[in-house]
Amino acid sequence: MVQIGSNRYGKSEIRVVRVARGVAPDGGDVIRDWNVSTALSGDLDDTHLTGDNSKVLPTDSQKNRVFALASEMGAVPPEDFALALAAFFVASQEAITRARISVEEFGWTPIGATGYSFARAGDLVRTTTVVHDATAGTSVVSGIKDLTLLNTTGSEFWGFPRDAHTTLAETKDRMLATAVNASWRFRPAAVESADWDAVAVAAQRTILDTFAATYTYSLQQMLYALGSALVTALPQICEVRLALPNKHHFIVDLEPFGLENEREVYYADDRPYGLIEGTVLADDAPDAGLAWT
Amino acid sequence: MVQIGSNRYGKSEIRVVRVARGVAPDGGDVIRDWNVSTALSGDLDDTHLTGDNSKVLPTDSQKNRVFALASEMGAVPPEDFALALAAFFVASQEAITRARISVEEFGWTPIGATGYSFARAGDLVRTTTVVHDATAGTSVVSGIKDLTLLNTTGSEFWGFPRDAHTTLAETKDRMLATAVNASWRFRPAAVESADWDAVAVAAQRTILDTFAATYTYSLQQMLYALGSALVTALPQICEVRLALPNKHHFIVDLEPFGLENEREVYYADDRPYGLIEGTVLADDAPDAGLAWT
Amino acid sequence: MVQIGSNRYGKSEIRVVRVARGVAPDGGDVIRDWNVSTALSGDLDDTHLTGDNSKVLPTDSQKNRVFALASEMGAVPPEDFALALAAFFVASQEAITRARISVEEFGWTPIGATGYSFARAGDLVRTTTVVHDATAGTSVVSGIKDLTLLNTTGSEFWGFPRDAHTTLAETKDRMLATAVNASWRFRPAAVESADWDAVAVAAQRTILDTFAATYTYSLQQMLYALGSALVTALPQICEVRLALPNKHHFIVDLEPFGLENEREVYYADDRPYGLIEGTVLADDAPDAGLAWT
């Protein structure tokens, strides 16, 4: 016999841009450029088993709510938006007991003197995921995506075990590059009161500063340095999860061409790549509950 | 104070192609075209905290092992390869207590009469993930990725709740399209003895047949139909997880141009899209353990 | 002083799916799944210089015409559709003297017994580009995109010049893989009368057969073999342009691991890749005119 297990449904990648005219400190516009995804869970067995949709709020309605809420709330931080949206679905749909809202925010930099002109800041994708559960409460996980960083030196890799398949040379000087994918979980108290934009700015600054300041013997060491710096710098958060691809830059062997390569010429390889994943927590981090689901 | 939590590391997207010459039933070559990713866990605190790499088998060595093992094992099913690879890392590296190996297999169709010529079967990406843990044992999850299917009719969507943001019309006839992403977990007993290729073929056949044969009132209903058909048809598996994007094909309103549109002209929209995720289990499915981590 | 040079504008990537119900030989549906792009040229200086749009048919209207024409014409070959669409814009808009219409057609394979169920044939992207010019007449270029093919042997590469930067070893046996991107120009007479679908099928068949049957010493030789086979097999066409990436599959050096590699284990590299581009023409090919613009 067969049964339905955990499930959820929603609308993915709703691309909403909210403009607030003339409210920037310099009198210009503020824009929030978002990619919003919703996922609802609850008493949904009927639609799976019989196609009875009486408890299935259409994903089209969820999309409409995103647009309407963006109108009502203004150009607010994505965390505030996601919190309100998640709470709305659980409060208004009896069958729905849990909502997961995720938002990607794309950055824009003002240009010119118009107050309404912007250039896309390609290096800045800010993320947030809110899970609102009728029983378990509400969690907020925010983060940053694909922030590509590189140290041309200041990294070594040696002292590793050598098995029958190890041909890699040890190195006291390598280029270290990665795309930082980091997510930080807010403490329950902070969910009520955090200054989301300030945390986002501080987190990005911490990542850049730490990456530059950390001399490493492994990418794992960088991961821990980034995570612990974030947890230490930001009392609002209690846990950081990082995924750091090792974007390999190999030194090119120029000897066959009669040239030395004194750490000057590298090639950037696509695949395969190392991938380092890890979690850094405050010692007093409360249980994560549904935050990462 | 701060601590390191769960972590893993490995080499991602190792693109290995294994040819076995002349062993196909018709005397032609057999090829296995794989994208292999490794992830090892264990006693790795030192490298995170101090950069001491004495327990960190380089990801380069992991890559080399993939190539060597492909040589040794031949053009075997990806599940057999992943099982052997995962067991190898845990057995040979004292610090490593868990290995997660995932493989994407790209399909090729023989062409011509040479026995060595092939065309890439773009619609066939077969997947497998093996988790081998020193304590918890071994799991196998296999699946299929982005198998895009479409019914031009045979689907309705109505009877859903209408809230303040619902503008969607009910429909008794819609086009239904999705990209099937499905993963099935093997029963522990089957991990010892499954005919992996036979299951993969049977699963794909079951998906195609069920998709065509199922008249639906919601995509959730299709999800359950696919999952329960797989669990029923394949005694080797006990759980199926599916993620089905609703690849919306909207009927175009041609009335402004004086034309009727009797289910003839649709436009395929990219974003946003519905996303239906769910699990279907056998009633006697054992605990999943680490299978989905 | 500054002037405006050649220019064009239109709507790109209009994703239209045309269903013709019950007209397949077996009584099932026929579907045409297209990605249509339009580009119009003509007397358009005003909009560039002053923003006067009195001659600028909106790209939104162009899109609407695509949907309306798909309704009117039915599930016809993409060449017929593009010819009609291009002629329409030039005939109906006085300022427009040239239209360029391109269509990508995605293939679908019937599944099950419903007559309305299909699986996407991922390996089949058929293309066509029609240029209709009020003065110069009409051209049709059709083709195929990213048809990935592989010979596990039957290819050598040696006898090349060795300069100061040549380290490549000669080989009498290599794996040869490419993604065939080919476009064929129809003769003017054929534009009036070609059986477009038949040519598309024959061209694809010719490519597969030729790729399998051709023993090569260079990818250039394969390019010429493919092009000349097409020109020879299809009297309707007079010119073929091909772009063949050399999808490198390098033999892995397993000697460090005490293993031989008798043409068994390869790795598929992404970048860099060789790229071979060339044209093959019938001796009596008429001038291409605007066909490739």
Added chain:
Amino acid sequence: MVQIGSNRYGKSEIRVVRVARGVAPDGGDVIRDWNVSTALSGDLDDTHLTGDNSKVLPTDSQKNRVFALASEMGAVPPEDFALALAAFFVASQEAITRARISVEEFGWTPIGATGYSFARAGDLVRTTTVVHDATAGTSVVSGIKDLTLLNTTGSEFWGFPRDAHTTLAETKDRMLATAVNASWRFRPAAVESADWDAVAVAAQRTILDTFAATYTYSLQQMLYALGSALVTALPQICEVRLALPNKHHFIVDLEPFGLENEREVYYADDRPYGLIEGTVLADDAPDAGLAWT
């Protein structure tokens, strides 16, 4: 009978990173992060017709030359690199009479105080293409790719012709967004002496300033404004080609939800999109020759 027409071959997407240590004004490192592609033409009939490779410098050798030249030249502007590389192939290979070299340069911004730490500037892809022909001489075309810009207002679109398929409303206020793809051809005299980096900086500045400062009635008008500003501001160049996708941001109709939408909530659509392509030239622009081939 069949013949070979124009053709070329080379290595595409060679990802070379050149570091020059300590040479930045502040004593830090300078890096050039490039994606280099080569394409050689000449007396190459033999390899196409018979597989005789005696005139075919391997693409692997071309790649090696890229690395060696990066070593020899240092962290120079990509134009200087491409000029030297193109000249080298034509000078050193008797059969090769033309070389086309294209380079994408990815930008990096220094971070921290190390002098060796950088963050990828995701919004900055600089391009150059050099064609060096033994007979026709040398051309340089440089540019910028996917610089995404947006005006939240300052754009109208009205006064266009309305045909049977026109349903679009006129607007006196729309959001205008595009990804600027622009290439500028240098005058022959400038090829000898241009300050490439200075032109690149000035061109980007001109694009940003012009985009912000230009009130538009059509995207074509913006195209001409950008092109003419570039040709006017930069005496080194004589021609600009632009491709501007209209990244549609549609105002959302919130009336069904009882809300007004006073230019506040937009959705960003992916496909279809308008595409405006055009050329702006100096009146005295010399013939382009092979520059754009």
